[in-house]
Amino acid sequence: MAKKPFILDPAEIDTGKVIADINEIRRYNPQRFDMEQLTAVCYEDPQQAVCAGYKDLREDEFWVNGHFPGLPLMPGVLMCEAAAQLASYYTLKHRLMNAPMVGFGGFQDVRFRGIVRPGDRFVIVVRLLRARATMMTCEFQCFVKQSLVCEGVMLGIPLTPEKIRAGYDGDSANP
Template identity: 40%
Template sequence: MTTTEPAPSSSASHTLLFDVSGIDLGSPIADRREIERFNPHRHEMALLDEVLWISDDCSCAVGRHRCRADAFWVRGHFPGKPLMPGVLQVEAGAQLACFLWNKQQPAPRVAAFLRIEQAAFRRSVTPGEDLLILCQE
């Protein structure tokens, strides 16, 4: 497995939300089973595979989606050169936000995006790679 990294850029719009250099990305704090205690997503649409870190004040988190060769979209997006659809990358981010929000609630609730602004895709994600997801309140 490889981890997607942002392409080098001098543009401030392509920087990460926060510094992840001090975060142990190899030791998940929540696996799929723990995530399902807080998130309603199941089966093919459970895109958040692990939570790797949550800040002490629960305002930031890092998660991971493992992009698998047998994912439902691989065969058709695009034949011979599969690329994870951007909308699914956004959904994976939404699921991390849902997990982070529900961790702060008395009981888990369904959360939904009403609007998305300034989404940026740093590069394509292909089967066999990990998509790191950063969330900041």
């Protein structure tokens, strides 16, 4: 099987060029405290629908003591969460869906290819494949020191505070 090309060459991502810090990210994403999985956004190309950002992993991340004691590894679900937060930021900033929030709709073809530890800079790249009123689809790739550690495709759905308060009704066509 041929190796899939990078969305962006990780060697060419300048994480020193911050175009959105945590305060700017918070304008679009509702996550706070331990659930904030982005430190900054460092690249945007609206013509190609590509965005890159990163999370600087600290020694005091909430998962460090338990995943795994003495050998902390970033949980795969948090790698996916970071990618989803970057996709949400991009989607909401560019008003690609008519919703105040974007939530997980699903994942496809996710693969974990490396280890991520406290002290690492976890770099995420997303490319929007399509955005409609009811669903957003994008591919993502995540890197540590230019090594691919996670990749996949995610689906995003529009959310409103009213839908969240009402709860899930069991109808997958109407989240």
